Amino acid sequence: MKKKVYIVDDHALFSQSLSVLINHFEEYEVTFQGQNGRDLIFRLQDNTHEAPDIILLDLNMPVMNGVETMDWVMKNHPSIPVLVLSMQDDANLILEMIKKGVKGYLLKDITPTLLKKALDDTLNFGFYHTEKVTKALINSLHQNKPHMYEIKDKEMTFLKLACTEKTYKEIADEMHMSPKTIDGYRESLFEKLEVKSRVGLVLYAIKNNIYRL
Amino acid sequence: MKKKVYIVDDHALFSQSLSVLINHFEEYEVTFQGQNGRDLIFRLQDNTHEAPDIILLDLNMPVMNGVETMDWVMKNHPSIPVLVLSMQDDANLILEMIKKGVKGYLLKDITPTLLKKALDDTLNFGFYHTEKVTKALINSLHQNKPHMYEIKDKEMTFLKLACTEKTYKEIADEMHMSPKTIDGYRESLFEKLEVKSRVGLVLYAIKNNIYRL
DNA sequence: ACAGGAAAGGGGATTTTTCCCCTTTTTAAT
DNA sequence: ATTAAAAAGGGGAAAAATCCCCTTTCCTGT
Known part of the structure; x- marks a missing residue:
């Protein structure tokens, strides 16, 4: 049985291309592509569809962005692992998303091989983090910046x-x-x-x- | 003989996915993927490789961006048609690129079917423009804004x-x-x-x- | 009911930004 | 060489942004 992958990204060409790519991985198949968080929520709420084994989530979406979407997923389907797939290489954002419970943070410039490894590792070990992310995490602990700010x-x-x-x-x-x-x-x-x-x-x-x- | 497509985009995952997608189109094959304008220039200058029939060019690249790259291509290989593949939906930018001679301006949220049509049309008729682009063009002529002074x-x-x-x-x-x-x-x-x-x-x-x- | 803290608002000074109109210097074309 | 235009620079003032320190009002927990 192939593992089911959901892709949520507002750039149709990207998500469709990525689908084709992922469908080439023997063990995976993309069973849903959404343009934004709302699409994903509708899909997950409609239980005529089987839940995915993993979600690939873009952050920068016009309607319901990745941060909000992640909150919803954690609240309603905490068992589905989410991997962020973003263009934004920002340490604080990475930390924020990891705190929210994403299982990995991938930049869109990774290679397909690494994407495959990220999917495999997430399903097998529960997470996948690049060196970059690990470094960012360690850094944040190091410079114990209590920047626990909250924007009102x-x-x-x-x-x-x-x-x-x-x-x-x-x-x-x-x-x-x-x-x-x-x-x-x-x-x-x-x-x-x-x-x-x-x-x-x-x-x-x-x-x-x-x-x- | 398949038509040769070059992809220039800094997001490896996107360009690789897109390659797979395009290679699924019977009449096309991706023979080169570059991360930026410089990669493309090296490739085009090295004439052990056959020139492409069409180039898909991203605008937002860190090293040598699409605008500069397009200038170089028009100067050195004016016969190779270039399609812009961008996330930026900005009328002025679209106009600027069309003035520079791109054969089409596609947003990354188009469907694969439309991408295919864009490739076909460009090779058959010399250009492909979405309604949106056409509208932007007409608008610009309409409100004959003499705006575009150049930035020194x-x-x-x-x-x-x-x-x-x-x-x-x-x-x-x-x-x-x-x-x-x-x-x-x-x-x-x-x-x-x-x-x-x-x-x-x-x-x-x-x-x-x-x-x- | 009330203490403590957060949010809202104020006074007033300094710095930066924005604007308008002007002179000098440099560049480029004839 | 001459000249016209562009680039660089200036004076001065009003508006906006920044900063610091303080008061009032509104919540909230006990």
Whole structure:
């Protein structure tokens, strides 16, 4: 019996190509391709379909992104292993996803051979991590950065608006708050995200897919 | 005789998957995969290899990006048709690439069937354009925006530095110029790019791959 | 009911950004 | 060589962003 793989990625050409590739692996077959987290949820909730043995999840999706999707999967189908397949090579993001319980974090520039190994290892041993990821993990422990920050809802709203050409005053109006409060969110985010200018906020937001171009 | 396809994309998993997919099309075979423009140039310059019938080119590559690569191909191998395969759905970028002579601009969310049609059409009729692209073209003619002034070298350097947390004063130091000159570049770019704040510059630079995260 | 903490908001100063209008220097074409 | 345009640089001011320290308001747990 072949192992069933679900692919969730908004780039149809990629996921279809990847399907073909994976179907060439003797032991695997792709039984579902979704464009975003919502597609995956509908599929998993519809139990006329057999659950997959593993999920390959992209992070950067327009509708329901990988982070949110992962939360849902862990809550509702914690036994299905998830491998992230992303273009973003960001240590913090990797750590965040691993904390959320993904079984591996693969960059889209890996070779098919490694992808195969990642699938095999995940099913056999429960996880697959590249050296890079391992290194990132060790690093994070080393520099015991307690950067256990949490971006609040309002701060998140502000952060998104900061990625526009609006002035803080205009943002304050839009959020129906005092410019001083907005300034507080800014200050707070500067500290949490370790940046020192609005440009830093924008870069953070884009890198972490909080603001989509 | 199968048509030879070259794929240039920095995401190995994508290009390898895509290869497998394309090799499934009866009339095509992928005879080369490069990670960036430089790889492609080396390959094309080495004439022990037969030239391809068509090139699939990604835009967003770290080493030598699609825009530069396209310039080189048009200059040195103008007869080889190039199809852009990008994730960036940006009207101005599409126009720029078409001006440079690409035979089609495909988004990575197309279906394999459409990709096949794009390859066929390009070889048979010389080009393949989706409705979206056609519409963008017509639009651009319609609103005869004389917009596309060119960004000068110094301005480009400044633009990249503006995407950091440096102040303009610091940027001036780094570029060994007066802050007033830097201010001139800023002003000039604001007008050319139709933005009105530094955030606008950053967004433009990222959207157009001038600054890479 | 109330203490403690977080969220909201303020005062005020400094720095940076943005804008407008102007002069000098460099470059390129005739 | 002459000249016109482009590039570099300047003065000065208003607007926006940044910073620091403080008060009020709103929750929340006991």
